[in-house]
Amino acid sequence: MIYIKLFISFLKIGVFSFGGGYAMLPLIQEEVITKNGWINLKEFVDILAISQMTPGPIAINSATFLGYKIGGVLGAVVSTLAVITPSLVIILLIAHFLRKFKESKYVDWFFKGLRPIIIGLIASAAILVAKNTIIDIKSLIITLAIFYLVTYKKLHPILCIVIAGGLGVIMY
Incomplete structure (x- = not known):
């Protein structure tokens, strides 16, 4: 079923x-x-x-x-x-x-x-x-940083995923 x-x-x-x-x-x-x-x-x-x-x-x-x-x-x-x-x-x-x-x-x-x-x-x-x-100020900072890197600096999304993961490990 x-x-x-x-x-x-x-x-x-x-x-x-x-x-x-x-x-x-x-x-x-x-x-x-x-x-x-x-x-x-x-x-x-x-x-x-x-x-x-x-x-x-x-x-x-x-x-x-x-x-x-x-x-x-x-x-x-x-x-x-x-x-x-x-x-x-x-x-x-x-x-x-x-x-x-x-x-x-x-x-x-x-x-x-x-x-x-x-x-x-x-x-x-x-x-x-x-x-x-986006649960706190740290996650907002990561979100805005990645948005900036993808949108304005045209960084590859896979690189941005790695950066976001690294930022998460460092900040949390």
């Missing part, structure tokens, strides 16, 4: 998410914490941190880690397949029809209409993570 619930939950996430992995995070949070109570918010933030540090898309990594936490290896497989299935089907359909309609003003309007939604979902994910990881 848990595998069916996992599949349906992550299939819904895959169907109703536009804009990539970060846009999926609020939907994942709603499904696994609020609706089903499979994990708590602290565990969710920890899984997000691991998902960001491991190679691959964050949504797939999150689905895999969450599925494993909830249902073991089979749960990981089920969650991962469920979250990628809608994208795979949609991309195949779009590829087939986009050639025919790529100059359509309606298609252009549709994609322009999705942009604000995607920005909102990504902002929601950023706020969620910030609220649960």
